[in-house]
Amino acid sequence: MKVAVVGAGPAGVRAVERLVAAGLSPVWIDEAPDGGGRIYQRPPPGVNRDARTLYGFEARRATALHTALDALKPRSDWRPETLVWHIRPEARQLHTLHRGRQAGVDYDAAILCTGAMDRVIPVPGWTRPGVTTLGAAQIALKTQGCGIGGRVVFLGTGPLLWLVAYQYAKAGAEVAAVLDTTPFATKARATPGLLRGGATFVKGLYYIAWLRRRGIRIAEGIAPLAIEGDAGGVTGVAWRDASGREHRVACDAAGMGWGLKPEAQLADLARVPFRHDPLQANWVPERDAAGRTPVRGIYLAGDGAGIGGAEVAEIAGARAALALLEDAGHRVDPIETVPLDRKLAAQARFRAALERAFPFPSHLARGIADDTILCRCEGLRTGELRAAARAEAATGPAPEMNRAKAFTRVGMGRCQGRVCGVAAAEVLAAELGCDVTAIGRLRGQPPVKPIPIPAAGDAP
Amino acid sequence: MTIACDVLIQGGGGAGCSAALHLAQRGLRVVLLERGLVGGQASGVNYGGVRQQGRHPAELPIARRSRELWGRLKDLVGTDAEFSITGHLKLARNEAEEADLIAYLDVAKQHDLPLRMVGRNAIHREYPWLGPQVVAGSFAPEDGAANPRLLAPALANAARAAGADIREHHEVVAHAHDGARFHLRTAAGEAFTAPALLNMAGFWGGRVAEAFGEPVPIEALSPNMLVTEPVPYFIEPNLGVVGGNLYLRQIPRGNVIMGGGRGESDPSVPWSRPLPEISFRTMGLAVEVIPSLAGVQVIRSWTGIDGRMPDVIPVIGPSRTTPGLFHAFGFSGHGFQLGPAIGAIMAELVVDGRTDIPLEAFRVDRFKAPAA
Numbered sequence A: 001m002k003v004a005v006v007g008a009g010p011a012g013v014r015a016v017e018r019l020v021a022a023g024l025s026p027v028w029i030d031e032a033p034d035g036g037g038r039i040y041q042r043p044p045p046g047v048n049r050d051a052r053t054l055y056g057f058e059a060r061r062a063t064a065l066h067t068a069l070d071a072l073k074p075r076s077d078w079r080p081e082t083l084v085w086h087i088r089p090e091a092r093q094l095h096t097l098h099r100g101r102q103a104g105v106d107y108d109a110a111i112l113c114t115g116a117m118d119r120v121i122p123v124p125g126w127t128r129p130g131v132t133t134l135g136a137a138q139i140a141l142k143t144q145g146c147g148i149g150g151r152v153v154f155l156g157t158g159p160l161l162w163l164v165a166y167q168y169a170k171a172g173a174e175v176a177a178v179l180d181t182t183p184f185a186t187k188a189r190a191t192p193g194l195l196r197g198g199a200t201f202v203k204g205l206y207y208i209a210w211l212r213r214r215g216i217r218i219a220e221g222i223a224p225l226a227i228e229g230d231a232g233g234v235t236g237v238a239w240r241d242a243s244g245r246e247h248r249v250a251c252d253a254a255g256m257g258w259g260l261k262p263e264a265q266l267a268d269l270a271r272v273p274f275r276h277d278p279l280q281a282n283w284v285p286e287r288d289a290a291g292r293t294p295v296r297g298i299y300l301a302g303d304g305a306g307i308g309g310a311e312v313a314e315i316a317g318a319r320a321a322l323a324l325l326e327d328a329g330h331r332v333d334p335i336e337t338v339p340l341d342r343k344l345a346a347q348a349r350f351r352a353a354l355e356r357a358f359p360f361p362s363h364l365a366r367g368i369a370d371d372t373i374l375c376r377c378e379g380l381r382t383g384e385l386r387a388a389a390r391a392e393a394a395t396g397p398a399p400e401m402n403r404a405k406a407f408t409r410v411g412m413g414r415c416q417g418r419v420c421g422v423a424a425a426e427v428l429a430a431e432l433g434c435d436v437t438a439i440g441r442l443r444g445q446p447p448v449k450p451i452p453i454p455a456a457g458d459a460p
Numbered sequence B: 001m002t003i004a005c006d007v008l009i010q011g012g013g014g015a016g017c018s019a020a021l022h023l024a025q026r027g028l029r030v031v032l033l034e035r036g037l038v039g040g041q042a043s044g045v046n047y048g049g050v051r052q053q054g055r056h057p058a059e060l061p062i063a064r065r066s067r068e069l070w071g072r073l074k075d076l077v078g079t080d081a082e083f084s085i086t087g088h089l090k091l092a093r094n095e096a097e098e099a100d101l102i103a104y105l106d107v108a109k110q111h112d113l114p115l116r117m118v119g120r121n122a123i124h125r126e127y128p129w130l131g132p133q134v135v136a137g138s139f140a141p142e143d144g145a146a147n148p149r150l151l152a153p154a155l156a157n158a159a160r161a162a163g164a165d166i167r168e169h170h171e172v173v174a175h176a177h178d179g180a181r182f183h184l185r186t187a188a189g190e191a192f193t194a195p196a197l198l199n200m201a202g203f204w205g206g207r208v209a210e211a212f213g214e215p216v217p218i219e220a221l222s223p224n225m226l227v228t229e230p231v232p233y234f235i236e237p238n239l240g241v242v243g244g245n246l247y248l249r250q251i252p253r254g255n256v257i258m259g260g261g262r263g264e265s266d267p268s269v270p271w272s273r274p275l276p277e278i279s280f281r282t283m284g285l286a287v288e289v290i291p292s293l294a295g296v297q298v299i300r301s302w303t304g305i306d307g308r309m310p311d312v313i314p315v316i317g318p319s320r321t322t323p324g325l326f327h328a329f330g331f332s333g334h335g336f337q338l339g340p341a342i343g344a345i346m347a348e349l350v351v352d353g354r355t356d357i358p359l360e361a362f363r364v365d366r367f368k369a370p371a372a
Helices: A010-021 A051-074 A134-144 A159-171 A184-189 A191-196 A201-213 A264-270 A310-327 A333-358 A364-368 A384-387 A403-408 A421-432 B014-025 B057-073 B074-077 B093-108 B120-126 B146-160 B202-211 B276-289 B339-351
Strands: A001-005 A027-029 A077-079 A082-090 A094-100 A099-105 A109-112 A115-116 A131-133 A151-157 A174-180 A218-220 A221-231 A233-240 A247-249 A251-259 A260-262 A275-278 A282-285 A297-301 A373-375 B003-005 B005-011 B031-034 B088-092 B117-118 B136-140 B166-167 B174-179 B182-186 B191-194 B196-199 B219-221 B224-229 B238-241 B247-250 B255-260 B264-266 B270-271 B297-302 B307-308 B317-318 B327-328
Touching: A001 A421, A010 A051, A010 A109, A027 A201, A027 A221, A082 A264, A099 B276, A115 A251, A115 A403, A115 B014, A131 A134, A131 A201, A134 A151, A134 A159, A151 A159, A151 A233, A159 A247, A159 A251, A159 B146, A159 B174, A184 A191, A184 B074, A184 B136, A184 B166, A191 A201, A191 A333, A201 A218, A233 A251, A251 A364, A275 B307, A282 B191, A282 B255, A297 A310, A310 A333, A310 B327, A364 A421, A364 B166, A373 A384, A373 A421, A384 A421, A384 B031, A403 A421, A403 B146, B005 B014, B005 B191, B014 B146, B031 B146, B031 B191, B057 B093, B057 B339, B074 B146, B074 B270, B088 B093, B093 B136, B117 B120, B120 B136, B136 B238, B146 B339, B174 B202, B182 B196, B196 B202, B196 B255, B196 B339, B202 B307, B202 B327, B224 B276, B238 B276, B255 B276, B317 B339, B327 B339
Parallel strands: A001 A027, A001 A109, A027 A077, A109 A297, A131 A251, A151 A174, A151 A251, A174 A218, B003 B191, B005 B031, B005 B196, B031 B166, B088 B238, B196 B327
Antiparallel strands: A082 A094, A094 A099, A115 A260, A221 A233, A233 A247, A275 A282, B088 B136, B117 B136, B174 B182, B182 B191, B219 B307, B224 B255, B224 B297, B238 B247, B247 B255, B264 B270, B317 B327
């Protein structure tokens, strides 16, 4: 039986571990040179920083995962630095690209552990050099040991906002301000549910307290006004506080993000149906609690199947592998699956509280100014998308996202809407006067990420 | 409740929407029924070529008329659908292909289509980015390209403004004719009736024809399309090759759009998707014609569903079984340029009972085995 696992983050590692334990040797594909996923991404060779410095409180988990990863490489068909750019469930084939070379990988069953990325809400000036997502700011620190700037503002909401700010300050960067768009009261209301998170919740409180203790400027319930700058890049961030007063702080870089969304393009190409999860405010691929999808042979685990975080991803990866084995006729003892299912259910309750503590601020996305760039790949301003939703457009109004893409090019560029899609949907829905679920989602098309045209004679 | 009108149109591609516009302009009550959104299949996802050069001689009178409509599209529908007159350069990669280009010069002349040969030396002087494989070309200065995503919606919008009733998400599931009127029923159970029906349903037009006793050998065709990231603008003309296994153009914002070969599809869903091996073949052919494209990133590929006839020209004209039924479908991968004129021609067939455009080559019964 040919099994493929896409992704070598927490979910992928634990999935492969179970498959190998059952005597299988899956094809294991990851974009990064040495696995670990985004959260436990490893520095390149030559960068020698210890796990404690790189991963903080998560050092033990990171080390355990890396140890498992390294042990599993020789027991699988390990293919690092490889992009899966397409999947054809009809032919049960993955299409990969490794250093410019294309290959087809046949599978009978595949577990997609494709991770997540930041949700972005465009702010005036967000396309300036020196502005990154929170995730990118963190990766710069983890893999290169460098920051996105010397004096950084972090802006957005969610646990990652506080974690990245803490990591930067701890690494010696100057954190000019942490600007959380969620009011303190919203987070406080979610506290009872967050207590379920145990250590995770306590760590979150620790980061916030640590930042406060060092006198780092913190503002909650703010509305971002602009990321200011000049030809040299970012010079400051301006915002309005809850009482309406405007503030500005000087900085040379800004990291921003409003929670995460699944990187579910492969599940989409595999024709897995999607549903809108109102709590996450994300479109998520359909799967059962064990990770089975309605598409035969396709299993999902980790943040790519709906945001749950790294701990959940490890459990879900193992669970999806067991589901695959069960479906393939292997004997799987309930003694293995029952505790995993129980942990997943418990974690889901904590996750729900976390989403309530840091809800996606759709009002900010809906209120983006007309002249703010919405789709940076296509240089499209927010007002242009709004115009396409109005009756006086020569093409008539765009009633849903893919039509809006067709009319305006929103989400049509290099990133295929991965960056602008969430905010664009809110803008279009607001202009049409409907719920964001009523306008659908941007349809996936291969390639998942850009692939280069091979030189003559170099074609596969 | 049954909705009655003068003309029913099934299919909201560029041609169907243009027919709705032209009929509404002539004062008829028109209802257009479209299964999805207008321009959702072949009309909306195609390459965007506005090309006359290289067409089957029987298509040239339609293409000439359509080109005239393209020239005043903005007046007609309020947008030019990004139509730009870049010229179309058809390339020969060997002597046999060059002979093909030379032979077509006479066809073009007969139809007053401006076309000039670009010889072996001139072509590399005028287009220094072409690879050594190219030996000659023929250049049609009036041709160009447009944005296929805009044409059908703009025509539909103009048709609505002229009084046509354009109904999206109306899938027709049953057809009948009582000798005087057509009766159509949609998946949602709505009923429509009219004395005239235009079958403009693309690939699915084959089924409509069959419902009226005129089966045709149509097959689904999914053109395999790619687009690159933006790179500095250098390819001005819309490019084709003899044989048609590659077509390529660059838009001024920098993206290079190319196509060739076929993707996969399931018209019953409908669902379609490009095929990886075909995408790579297209990239390979493109790099042979324009070597500097090596390394440029492909950011998206796509396809849709068109209907292809065995002789690669559409079915256009009156039904041979049912009075009041007119067909225009099976455009075989090159209907985008023709769409505006097809609508005008269909309006003439319905209202005037005749058109100046010769349609004999497109008869619906041309595939029938001759009676023994």
